[in-house]
Amino acid sequence: MRGSRYLILLTGTPALSRPMELYSQISALLPKLFKYSRDFGFRYCNGQLKKIGMREIYDFSGSSNMEELSLLLVESCMIRRLKSDVLQQLPSKQRCMVVLDPTKVDVNNKTIMEKELAAQRTNVTGMEKRGLLLEWYSATAQCKMAAVQDYVRDLVTGDAKFLLFCHHQVMMAGLAEVLESTKTGFIRIDGSTPSELRKTYVDRFQTSPSCQVALLSITAANSGITLTAASLVVFAEIYWNPGILTQAEDRAHRIGQTDSVT
16 A cells, blocks of 8 residues: 555445544545544544543543544545435435324333433443443333334334334344234344345345335444335434434435335
8 A cells, every 4th residue: 555656545434423433544545644643632532631540541532623624634635425416316315203102101110210310410420320321221122112012013014114223132122023923024133143144134125025124233234234125214212323323224225215215
């Protein structure tokens, strides 16, 4: 690479979380722009030097001076094209919010209330707070399980194929139970699905009329697969990072799609 006259990096996948994710690409294209990652980190990642025990470590998990970074990249090395710019023939995408049956949502769940109160304590910080938030988030899956199951049970009475995204294994298991009990043909892709089986499952969903639902993990199946046989995408749960959700819904909204995606 060092002996090349030109270097071009191409990607269709966005950097979803932190500016520091861009450093390796910028460094490859323009190695002299930021000689050291810490220079980039302190300028654009709200860099901080933190002390953990006897050790001092750099924390570059934040963001700062974002408008400046955007301008710098556009002026020096980045050409960005939106999907709407290059795929103008692609049908539109629309989003709507589904209100679940409130009588089926366990709003008084004891675990939810305990985790909420614990996470809101002022003396809880750092990893302990994060752990409580994750436990709180996990408990929401069980609380709304019955309501989501009812909604999916209604959906499968139609003939339309759809993608069904979940995050927690308990939610995936609960919805798989509904699909099996209604004798609905479906595929399931989560973190435990072997890579060699993913293509087999995707091909089955794309080509088989008897396969109506793709039950998918938000984190394991948000990229790298094409499921344009469906024009409806349902999120049984919402993930922390909206960029991940956009990637997930675009499994159906991509080249080959002929219908408007909801």
